Amino acid sequence: MSHTWDPQRYLTYADERGRPFVELLARVRAEGPRTVVDLGCGPGNLTALLARRWPGVRITGLDSSAEMVEAATREVEGVRFERRDLREWLEAGGEPVDVLVSNATLQWVPGHLDLLPAMLARVAPGGWLALQVPGNVGEPSHTLRTELAAQAPYAEHTRGAAVPASHDPATYLDALARLGAEVDAWETTYLHVLTGEDPVFTWVSGTGARPTLQSLPDDLRPGFEDELRRRLREAYPPGPAGVVLPFRRVFVVAHKPGAVA
Structure with missing residues (x-):
């Protein structure tokens, strides 16, 4: 079932969503790469950080969403953006890249663990593969949506x-280590302090819940949204600091053996 993304809604919590990317990038010890590719670049706000770290380097951002690529092309200079499915890019082959990044994207690709060999193959000897995926699918922000979506009339x-x-860090570490890479894998649970009306609903409606919401007809969507808002308010009540959203994320950085060509 197809769905589209809304760059503006996605960027509502841009700082909170961007922090894992910064921490992922900090563990990539690439010096002077020539080519960098961001698989699933979204609206390009984080791809721009790659250009800041490695100025003058050929950087390409790829995303399957026309809306995201349009926003990225409009807002970010010095980076080439293309609308392209990451599986298509992997299958096409081509010149290996020095740094391959995939941030908060692979969780949307069924069976993405099977893509790791192809991803590492697209990395040049001595290069780096870095990925980050949410690991919070067992939290109420996801389970409440799943439970409600399984009910009639939805x-x-x-x-x-x-x-x-997604998978646990150890699963990614094992898969990439078996391919001969040196792997650094870890997880972090962030405590995002959110404000505003129904902030958790605002968060999930721009990401994890969006395909579900878009699958509903116009006459059913408002009722679904109202009920999901109510359930999320109960699960995430405001505290002294605001509404706290725990968010677990999984990080993997793999260094491919060999000298950089």
Whole structure:
């Protein structure tokens, strides 16, 4: 079931969503790379950080969303953006890159663990593969949506809507180590302090819940949203600091053996 992304809604919590990318990039020890590719670049705000770290380097951002690529091309200078599915890019082959980054994207690709060999193959000897995926699918921010979507009258419409999925750090470490890479894998649970009306709903409606919401017809969507808002308010009540959203993320940085050509 197809869906589209809204760059502005996605950027509502840009600072909170961007922090894991910065921490992922800090563990990539590439010096003077010639080519860098960002798989699943979104609106390009984080791809711009790659250009700041490695000025003058050929950097390409790829995303399957026309809306995201349009926003990135409009807002970010010095980076080439293309609308392209990452599986298509991997299958096409081509010149290996020195740094391959995939941030908060692979969770939308079913069976993405099977893509790791192809991803590492697209990295030049001595190069780096860095990925980050959300690891919070067991939290109420996801489970409440899943439970509600399985109920009538929503189930017949939401069946087949895309849902994110990921693995534990050890699973990624094992898979990439078996391919001969030196792997650094870890996880972090952030405590995002959110403000505003129904902030957790605002967060999930721009990412994990968006395909489900878009799968619903116009006459059912408002009722679904109202009920999901209510359930999320109960699960995430405001405290002294605001509404706290725990968010676990999984990080992997793999260094491919060999000298940089």
